[in-house]
Amino acid sequence: MTSSTIDELRAEIDALDATILRLLNQRMSFSRQIGQSKNSLGQSVFDPDREERVLARLRDLNDGPLPEITLRAIYREIFSGSRLLQEPITVAFFGPAGTYTHEAARERFGRSLPFTACESITEVFHEVAQARAQFGVVPIENSIEGSVSETHDMLMTSTVGVCGEIAIRISHTLMNLSGKMEDVKIVMSHPQALAQCRSWLARKLPGIPLQETSSTAVAAEKARADSRVAAIASETLGTDLGLKVIRKGIQDRQENITRFLVLGTLKPPPTGKDRTSIVFWTENEPGALFRILEKFSRRGINLSRIESRPEKGSMPWRYAFFVDLDGHRDDPQISECLAEIMKENRLVKVIGSFPKQTLLQ
Numbered sequence: 001m002t003s004s005t006i007d008e009l010r011a012e013i014d015a016l017d018a019t020i021l022r023l024l025n026q027r028m029s030f031s032r033q034i035g036q037s038k039n040s041l042g043q044s045v046f047d048p049d050r051e052e053r054v055l056a057r058l059r060d061l062n063d064g065p066l067p068e069i070t071l072r073a074i075y076r077e078i079f080s081g082s083r084l085l086q087e088p089i090t091v092a093f094f095g096p097a098g099t100y101t102h103e104a105a106r107e108r109f110g111r112s113l114p115f116t117a118c119e120s121i122t123e124v125f126h127e128v129a130q131a132r133a134q135f136g137v138v139p140i141e142n143s144i145e146g147s148v149s150e151t152h153d154m155l156m157t158s159t160v161g162v163c164g165e166i167a168i169r170i171s172h173t174l175m176n177l178s179g180k181m182e183d184v185k186i187v188m189s190h191p192q193a194l195a196q197c198r199s200w201l202a203r204k205l206p207g208i209p210l211q212e213t214s215s216t217a218v219a220a221e222k223a224r225a226d227s228r229v230a231a232i233a234s235e236t237l238g239t240d241l242g243l244k245v246i247r248k249g250i251q252d253r254q255e256n257i258t259r260f261l262v263l264g265t266l267k268p269p270p271t272g273k274d275r276t277s278i279v280f281w282t283e284n285e286p287g288a289l290f291r292i293l294e295k296f297s298r299r300g301i302n303l304s305r306i307e308s309r310p311e312k313g314s315m316p317w318r319y320a321f322f323v324d325l326d327g328h329r330d331d332p333q334i335s336e337c338l339a340e341i342m343k344e345n346r347l348v349k350v351i352g353s354f355p356k357q358t359l360l361q
């Protein structure tokens with residue numbers, strides 16, 4: 001290919017970019033008008049259901065070669081900028097910056113919004129409860145390590161509801177200053193990340209001490225300050241800090257997915273592919289749990305998860321049960337079932353109904 005053809009093609013791209021920019025600005029001004037109408041109607045700016053429908057339509061229209069993942073990434077930022085023009089939204093997340101939760105928050109809300117990094121999951125709930133942030137992002141479960149206790153404990157007591165979920169594939173990378181395995185004298189990471197790489201560490205770095213840190217980001221900072229330390233974190237986080245990769249994908253199972261919850265007051269309408277999360281408390285007596293589960297079974301409502309946690313109240317050995325159902329609280333069958341449960345048992349709380357997230361990537 002000659003340099004004159006490159007120049008000609010670049011001229012085509014320049015012309016297209018000017019058109020794309022003009023169209024993007026037109027789109028933004030329509031979106032701003034929608035924002036003004038929503039404000040006067042007292043409606044929330046963020047409409048995840050509408051965003052999903054916009055994306056689904058574009059996926060159908062797309063003849064390529066633009067990959068679906070790129071289309072999604074472009075629109076994530078368009079929506080992010082569009083929402084910012086409509087109204088300032090703040091999103092709190094379990095930080096610090098660079099953690100997998102931050103990645104999940106950016107995956108859902110784009111990069112244009114202001115994010116607040118919180119030191120604990122509890123703090124994220126408080127930020128949303130006190131309306132300092134409109135949304136919060138916290139981890140709920142990992143496909144290898146199971147549930148995140150602090151999130152479940154907060155869901156029991158907090159008034160904050162759940163309006164969405166984000167599922168991301170987690171890939172852990174071992175990194176240090178040199179990128180050499182022989183320099184590793186200690187491995188640091190968040191306890192969940194260490195646990196997810198347990199067998200790999202035992203096989204490849206036997207006898208090397210493991211030290212827990214409050215986050216993967218803190219571990220990466222430690223590795224940056226000390227050549228003996230290797231951190232397990234996301235590759236982006238480590239390499240952004242100047243660390244070198246020793247080995248990628250060291251998690252014991254390659255299919256390692258973490259699900260995050262989006263906290264907020266928004267109540268998304270039914271989409272046909274929803275999940276409802278509830279928590280209930282039962283008496284410690286025969287058949288108490290069965291009587292509730294039977295009501296779902298009788299109606300053919302699928303339960304995708306059941307999890308019990310000690311209540312931590314005045315009575316030891318009392319449990320709260322978290323259940324995820326397929327469907328929306330406004331679907332006739334589910335609302336009838338929940339009403340029947342509530343009639344018999346007042347200790348039931350609907351945490352939220354929201355669209356199920358499909359995992360891309």
Ligand SMILES: O=C(O)C(=O)C[C@]1(C(=O)O)C=C[C@@H](O)C=C1
Nearest residue numbers: 031034045046047050051079082
């Ligand atoms: O359609 C709307 O309700 C809009 O506000 C516009 C728009 C968009 O940019 O397409 C922006 C924010 C919402 O979350 C959904 C969609």
